[in-house]
Amino acid sequence: MSIADNIETESDIGLSRTGKQREFAGSLAMPHDYFVLLKPRVMSLVVFTAFVGLIMAPGNIHPFIALVAISAIAVGAGAAGALNMWYDADIDAIMSRTSNRPIPAGIVAPVSALTFGIFMAFMSVMILGVLVNWLSASLLAFTIFFYVIVYSHWLKRSTPQNIVIGGAAGAFPPVIGWVAVTNSIGIESIILFAIIFVWTPPHFWSLALFRSDDYKKAGIPMMPIVAGNRSTQNQIFGYSIALAIVGVLPWVLGFGGITYAMVSVVFGMAFVYFAFGVLRMSPSDDEMKPAKKLFVFSIIYLFALFATLLGEALWTILL
């Protein structure tokens, strides 16, 4: 045996590029793909509800600081979305609704999405803390933690109550908007939180009813898969009645005007009507039209209530 036979070669670790470096340098991801990671549609709802909380809050805030606050809340929510996409890339690839997201589509590398999410989360919290106030920044940090760790990591794949508890993350923005102005958590902001919190189950379960095959394929224990369609339909109806009641509370407690009273009552009744349609639907219905109608209406409902509160608050400010 010659010496040459015993020579082992290896690349110099210090000089060779790792797979991740190659992946990033050769990425075809455009800025828009990173923007998609922020879940723009969810972000628009966050901006809207946070803005309502901010405008309704008593006290003054400079318009530019308000703009900074809303932007930071939006970016924080987006960062949570990016981290969620990073964590859920495996199940996103299976579900038809999410398979074209940047990570499962192979446009953005998982490590890039993770880095981006952590950086944006950190920056949004720091900017809100330094430029607005630290209570709102703490709430934003908690919201990101709740969405990524409690919802995405802990609840989503383990319990059919995932979106019930996880709904808290989506309900925080109006509270943060309120706190950005007052530096305290008022009862009004808690009611706004409650409206979104109670709205979340019927909204997502109606989606889960007509997308149950997708969720089943991905192994997510959504309510229709674990408890069956009938039980989900009953629970949707129960939550819808609770929502119709909670929706009127701003008027009952005096921070919603007469216009809000009418809108919340009419839309609350309509919500229960659509939920009743879901309740009457056959659990084996293939088309699930009532569930689709409720899903669409639930978005209109939330928008209508918050838009009315916003309109009334702006009206008061302008007068």
Added chain:
Amino acid sequence: MDNIVIKVTRVEDERIELNDKQKKARRARNIAIALLLGLLVVVFYFVTVLKFGPVVLERTL
């Protein structure tokens, strides 16, 4: 002889050659980062002025 193992480190040309599409994407990402950093500078400047008010301009020469 059998117990001697010589390890040789081979330094390879590991430079990454990007194609045009990758270069275009990298340039777009770099511009986006630059714009965001610029925006942050502007935001911090204006918020500093807003928070301190005209006092920020008062200093002994």
